[in-house]
Amino acid sequence: MVVQYLLIALVALVASLDEQLFGITMLGRPLFTSLFVGIILGDIPSAVMVGAALESMFMGSVMVGAAVPPEVYASGVLGCAFAVITGTGTAAAVALALPVSVFLQVWRNFCYAVPGAYASRKIDAALANRDLAKANLYHLTIVPLAIGIPSALLVFCSLYFGADLINGALSSIPQFVMNGLNVASGVLACVGFALLIRTMSNNKLLPYLFIGFILVMYLGMDVISIAALAACVAVLLMFNQGPSGQSDTLAEEDDF
Structure with missing residues (x-):
């Protein structure tokens, strides 16, 4: 069983590195990693069914702009493996995956703030010395390994x-530590939102951003309704575009 646990941990490692190294290919999602968990444990049907249930639960957990969702990669692997090993099904997978996903997302925020800041300084120094190879090495190792190995x-x-031991260890973390990490994650969310606004710093695009913000915060609309x-x-x-690709209003202004 130890070899199987090591192989499952390797799957969790690769899944955790997906968005860091491979450009968010979605191959670390529970729907995909459950197949490998099933192969390792010798029960593919049960693993895939649990993975599908976890995927449906975490389907909306995608990092977009300032949104920081729970971690779905390693927590999905762990929940799927635990459910298959114990034979307790989806309920046990969800019960274990949820607290672990929240903890791992807090850990990711810490890695973005501390190892990420260290990596940025090292990369800047390497680029100042025109050492692109070393800059790439720092980029591909410091933050990914700080996230993937733990x-x-x-x-x-x-x-x-x-699982009881891990849940007990997570529960024993002092509340002030969790509060501090939550504050840090909130600051990172503000930074991400500011970067998003800076990227969209166009007089024609910014109104749409603030309209979406108002719809969510003050009218309580969900993502699907806003997307529609x-x-x-x-x-x-x-439909209002003219032959040149500009809207009729803009075309009239240009003619004027």
């Missing part, structure tokens, strides 16, 4: 020592 160790220890509304607005703008 995630894989957490999965291995959870399987080897039991945005699609309708896009269609109306497309």
